[in-house]
Amino acid sequence: MDKFADMEMFVAIVHHRGMASAGRALGLSPATVTARLQNLEQRYGVKLLNRSTRHLSLTDAGALYHQSCIEILESVRATENVLQTGTTEVKGPLKISAPKDIGKQYIAPLLSSFCRKYPDVIPFLYLNDGLSNMAESGLDLVIRYGELADSQLISRKLATSQRVLCASPQYLADYEEPESPTELMAHQCLALIRGNEALQHWYFAANGEQQSISIMPKRYSDDGEVLRQWAIDGEGIVMKSILDVQQDIAQGRLVTLLDGYTKNFSQVSVGQSADLHVIYQSRDYLPKRMRLFLDHLYTAFDAKKNGL
Template identity: 60%
Template sequence: MDKFSDMAMFVSIVKHQGLAAAGRDMGLSPATMTARLQALEERYAVKLLNRTTRHIALTDAGELYYQAAMEIIASVNETENRLQNVVEQVKGSLKISAPKDIGKQYILPILSEFSKRYPDVVPYLYLNDRISNIAESGIDIVIRYGELADSSLISRPLSSSWRVLCASPEYLAKRGVPLTPEALVEHDCLVMLRGNEELKTWHFQQQEHKTTMTVAAKRLSDDGEVIRQWALAGAGIALKSIVDVQDDINSGRLVTVLDGYMKNFNTSRSVSSADLNVIYTSKQYQPKRIRLFLDFLFERFNDMTQQ
């Protein structure tokens, strides 16, 4: 048996003033208790108890061992209580990374609402989608588009999505509606930047027919919310996630074009390549604040996108 178990057994013997009573409390037979006590005394080569049929008394060595065991057990119990309190308390940092447009439009208000409910949680919101190694980044939760390559991480779908080409009614009334991908060469296009890369090569698929177009970038930004605002202002056509612009489309502020094509920044043929996912490292020993925020995020995001 381990040393801590032996200490707990010895303290129980002293507490109950006998091996049989202590054994009943611990679910052990008198023979087992006797054998364990003998093994303990043999380990240290000292006598810990003077025993008679009706009474036990601590030897000097037994008194020393008993007091030390009591202190160690109390210390372990205090540590366990503290750890349990840490697990149960909703406090500490909460680090989230999200694309800029999703972060500003959805995650920011959700996180603000969560912070009001749990004021001891300190939120960090990183508005980017360029994290290459989630496990080493120190980020608790990553929200991003696309499929997950690293199978060691947990990925949960936050929202199904797809990409749409959209522009304001005013822009389309002035410049006309493109009916084919090739017609985009005649239009002003609003292009995302990813690092130093200009995402101006747009891929289209209609059944088995695939088309790739390099569009004319009229304006460029690494902020998806800026691209959306430019589109709303009539500056051109944008390739956006439906989640970002659904409200604008529902209200008529933006209109979609080339709806018969699957569109993307890459050549993936998977519809899920544009889905929005929540990614984190592990559910095991996950702090309560993270578990609570994940539940809150899925509930509130669903409410916001269903409105």
């Protein structure tokens, strides 16, 4: 019974999202992978994967085992490298997901500077606004706005932020500036698509009272950077995180609106933080490349906060 081989097989199943594809990657037949997975579940007396003909998903026990497998295998590889070379190398993949604006403006340049220092680290940067299941996606780090819902994940604030409404001076020359949220219903608004849902219900809070506005968007996109550019081009009003547009505001390309209100896309989160966070699965064991990049990330955002 080779527990390390079983761990590698289980990680491969989750990574490849299927037993047949995991078997091909490992040089094993589908029947062998299936039998070994069944033996693994029988050994521990728990179900690790929910299986159907088209889909695999981790159970709670499976998510715990998967994370432990990753940590143990990384630790073994690092130890073997130290024994063989006498050094702890910084190498391997680093998989990060970030919103498109913040990813392009901040995270991509930070990855470039980090990889110039550690050229054996291979970065994967996924630009999207959704928070997928970290265990199943294989992501190392997720950069997201807002508070953390999953208490099993580790979250650390990178920067203070808030949602703002903004439009270009060109747009405001053609349309009278709104003085209350209800006036937005008569304006050209730009809506973000998240998943399969258009976020066209905007929520506002002021003086202890909340209200929601159903906008009639002029344009839609699932790319926050596209919405930002449309706003700069004078096409309408957009809701963005201040970090995404602070340079545009400073340089006069965009102007903020309804500054006396707290704003968000969700009634639940309208009064909550919209700060930027980095999220990961465990602080008990992190590969050296992850620890070093987190330090790189914290240093960069601390410098930005202090105006350096």
